[in-house]
Amino acid sequence: MGMTMTQKILASHASLPSVSAGQLISAKLDMVLGNDITTPVAINEFKKAGFSDVFDKDKISIVLDHFVPNKDIKAAEQSKQCRQFACEHCISHFFDVGKMGIEHALLPEQGIVCAGDCIIGADSHTCTYGALGAFSTGVGSTDMAAGLATGTAWFKVPSAIKFELSGKLPENCSGKDVILTIIGMIGVDGALYKSMEFCGEGVSSLSMDDRLCICNMAIEAGAKNGIFPVDKTTLKYLKGRCVREPRIFEADKDAEYEKTVKIDLSQIKPTVSCPHLPENTKPASELSDIKIDQVVIGSCTNGRMEDMEAAYKTLKGKKIADGIRCIIIPATMQIYRECVEKGYVTAFIDAGAVVSTPTCGPCLGGYMGILAEGERCVATTNRNFVGRMGHVKSEVYLASPQTAAASALTGYITTPGRK
Numbered sequence: 195m196g197m198t199m200t201q202k203i204l205a206s207h208a209s210l211p212s213v214s215a216g217q218l219i220s221a222k223l224d225m226v227l228g229n230d231i232t233t234p235v236a237i238n239e240f241k242k243a244g245f246s247d248v249f250d251k252d253k254i255s256i257v258l259d260h261f262v263p264n265k266d267i268k269a270a271e272q273s274k275q276c277r278q279f280a281c282e283h284c285i286s287h288f289f290d291v292g293k294m295g296i297e298h299a300l301l302p303e304q305g306i307v308c309a310g311d312c313i314i315g316a317d318s319h320t321c322t323y324g325a326l327g328a329f330s331t332g333v334g335s336t337d338m339a340a341g342l343a344t345g346t347a348w349f350k351v352p353s354a355i356k357f358e359l360s361g362k363l364p365e366n367c368s369g370k371d372v373i374l375t376i377i378g379m380i381g382v383d384g385a386l387y388k389s390m391e392f393c394g395e396g397v398s399s400l401s402m403d404d405r406l407c408i409c410n411m412a413i414e415a416g417a418k419n420g421i422f423p424v425d426k427t428t429l430k431y432l433k434g435r436c437v438r439e440p441r442i443f444e445a446d447k448d449a450e451y452e453k454t455v456k457i458d459l460s461q462i463k464p465t466v467s468c469p470h471l472p473e474n475t476k477p478a479s480e481l482s483d484i485k486i487d488q489v490v491i492g493s494c495t496n497g498r499m500e501d502m503e504a505a506y507k508t509l510k511g512k513k514i515a516d517g518i519r520c521i522i523i524p525a526t527m528q529i530y531r532e533c534v535e536k537g538y539v540t541a542f543i544d545a546g547a548v549v550s551t552p553t554c555g556p557c558l559g560g561y562m563g564i565l566a567e568g569e570r571c572v573a574t575t576n577r578n579f580v581g582r583m584g585h586v587k588s589e590v591y592l593a594s595p596q597t598a599a600a601s602a603l604t605g606y607i608t609t610p611g612r613k
Contacts, residue, residue: 196446198354200389203329203443207312215353216451223253223327225307227315229297230258230350235273235335236316240342248280248283249345255287255306257297260288260554265561295526295552297320298410298494302402302609303526308432308456309424309557314338316450317493319576321412321574323513325405326420326575327428329443333409333417352418354389355380359396366610368504369404370496370574370594373411374465376457378475386416388452391445393423396459402431403500409577412493414472464609468571468591478597481607486573488519490583491556491595492550496574497525499532501595506538508610514546515605521563523550547602559583563589572601 197205197212203466207221210323228236233256246252258275261269274292287306298319301307312559313320323330333347338514357376365571377384390412390589392405400408405422412420422428424442432440446449477552491497491505522542524530530552533539539549541584556563557575565571565584570591573583578590593601597609 195450196448198389198449198451199423199443199445200329200354200415200419201351202445203312204349213351215351218348219310219351220346220348220495222309223314223341223345223347224600225253225255225313226338227257227301227313227317227320228254228338229260229317230262230269230273230276231260232316232335232338234272234280236338236342237275237279239336239339243339243343245343248342251284252286253345254342255301256283256285257289257300258291259296259552260558261328261551261560262294263551293527295528296494296497296554299529300496302326302406303528305432305437308436308438308440309369309428309444313339319410321417322406322410322494322524324412324419325402326408326432327422327424327440329419329421331425332413343471351365352385352387352389354391354451355385356454357390357392358394358399358454358456358480359392359459359500360394360456361396362399363459363462366596367406367462367464368594368596369400371462371465372375372404372457372459373408374467374475374592375471376455377411377463377467377472378414378465380415380455382414382471382473383416384422385412385536390415390420392418392421396457397422397504398425399459401500402427403498406498407495407593410469410570411472414552414576423473427540435573464594464597464606466597469578469579469589469591472578472592478607479607484570484591484607485605486572486601486607488563488565489572489598490521490556490563490573490575491598492521492525493575494525495522495576496595497529499529501574502529502533502538504595505599506541508596509545509547509602512545512603514602518602519563519607520602521556522547523549523555524552526552556583572598572607574598
């Protein structure tokens with residue numbers, strides 16, 4: 195029996211001719227990632243285990259992004275511990291205030307991850323890098339500690355679900371609408387510890403930002419990873435960005451999949467995930483009576499340049515509704531700068547929004563947009579669990595940047611493009 199794309203990458207990194215679903219393997223890592231929340235725990239475990247050296251200073255990334263600029267003393271202490279560790283071990287890819295960004299937007303942008311890589315990160319949305327044709331998955335801080343020291347990780351080889359894409363997205367729809375639609379179809383455990391492998395002629399119509407968004411939320415369907423094939427779009431994105439040569443792996447024609455799900459992109463509609471699970475999806479058009487208090491456009495899911503452009507096109511020359519707090523967070527300093535240079539920031543401010551330095555901030559209920567009891571937020575983030583963005587009696591509605599920006603103008607959940 196042939197192998198899936200994910201299985202081929204894992205076999206290569208385990209130095210095995212082949213692997214099969216359920217097999218336990220030890221694989222070499224191309225990158226180990228941590229942030230300001232998870233890295234301190236990993237450092238403590240690293241030291242507790244008696245390790246003194248990292249396996250490769252060039253294959254470790256530490257990104258301070260969750261609570262920076264530091265929101266309180268605890269956040270400051272955690273960041274300080276990361277800085278000291280990075281300095282002590284001469285970590286090449288260390289990103290602090292002024293040059294940091296949200297980790298899962300930053301690493302692809304900076305060319306730190308590449309096609310064919312095997313990557314672990316102490317953050318559940320590490321699965322984002324599958325958009326580049328890499329195997330990437332989130333792990334706990336203890337696994338990160340072991341990865342820091344040994345450069346290897348244990349995996350159970352996942353089985354796979356094939357998502358066969360056709361057609362092209364309608365106007366005012368994006369990758370966020372695609373992945374919300376899929377999660378609504380299969381549920382938050384529909385791909386539990388499986389690889390979500392995207393293929394079909396529809397893939398070519400999706401931008402890299404669309405693919406990064408889709409893979410980012412694979413974990414919200416319970417998946418071990420999400421992955422796209424390496425095509426012209428991928429190679430164009432990587433060229434001049436990644437210093438390493440892409441390693442291209444393709445699924446065998448006789449690869450075994452648990453099932454195939456066919457998605458016609460032309461039939462996708464602006465979609466919203468209602469509280470309190472990402473699977474609770476409805477068309478935005480059915481939620482026009484939902485009054486909101488806040489809009490957040492940003493995060494590792496939707497803080498990239500195309501997301502900022504979508505918000506700009508909707509908000510330019512208009513005014514955010516009275517009583518609505520609209521928070522816009524470019525995902526990296528490079529994106530922030532481009533927004534300034536293109537006039538997006540001015541347009542956002544003129545519309546009545548606030549623009550923040552890159553941070554995860556409100557997504558996980560950290561800061562920069564905490565919700566009070568009874569408040570509702572439309573967010574381009576990835577989770578809407580109870581209390582995710584603040585009070586346990588607040589509500590988060592997940593949506594695309596187009597839908598979020600349109601909703602900011604009316605104060606109600608609004609289908610983008612609708613007059």
